[in-house]
Ligand SMILES: [Fe+2]
């Protein structure tokens with residue numbers, strides 16, 4: 423495999439933490455968001471909290487999507503650790519802090535999902551085999567194979583989280599509620615506040631690279647072109663949701679909104695959109 427050039431800035435000060443994120447701010451946000459989640463699930467009835475109120479066929483229909491979610495969160499916690507470790511500490515303190523704050527978010531999401539999956543009746547020992555057959559695994563395997571902190575944050579934040587997470591979680595929370603699943607509706611809503619921060623980190627990396635050298639647009643374009651097409655695998659993993667009784671979910675409609683969001687975002691940075699209908 424070709425050795426890829428790491429991307430560092432000629433002027434590292436051009437990276438600015440989005441929203442002034444630092445550990446203090448993160449701790450306060452995290453406490454607000456996560457305590458609200460724990461309070462919300464404590465108010466559910468025992469049947470709701472243990473997924474006994476869901477539409478028949480719902481758990482089967484959601485399984486592949488849930489595997490992508492749960493393992494995606496674990497992968498994100500891991501690749502953001504790689505991103506943090508890849509950068510020189512003194513020049514990139516703020517970037518490293520953002521990566522580690524995101525790691526905490528992703529680990530927290532993984533813990534919520536793990537709890538939810540067990541309440542839905544999955545045994546932890548059965549999850550690795552289900553993950554192996556999930557189409558979305560390739561997306562996270564790609565991110566886990568990378569070594570460049572900026573590449574990881576750009577692909578994971580700007581491309582993946584913006585296209586998939588930010589578009590998907592509102593709809594997934596509503597869908598869950600319509601099918602009597604109040605537990606994952608609550609956990610999707612906590613993600614709504616975190617994932618835009620992760621998307622903003624990818625955007626901050628892109629802006630810093632472009633301010634440092636406008637020719638970096640070619641690197642960003644290459645990163646986007648090689649990674650974005652993998653996102654279609656989420657649509658495969660979402661297809662069984664269409665077969666849940668009473669489901670109005672359309673994986674193709676979800677793809678259309680991902681493409682629309684991706685296109686808008688790419689154009690904001692002066693990139694050619696990669697994804698098409
Ligand atoms: Fe997450």
Ligand SMILES: [Fe+2]
Pocket residue numbers: 498528583616617620
């Ligand atoms: Fe995230």
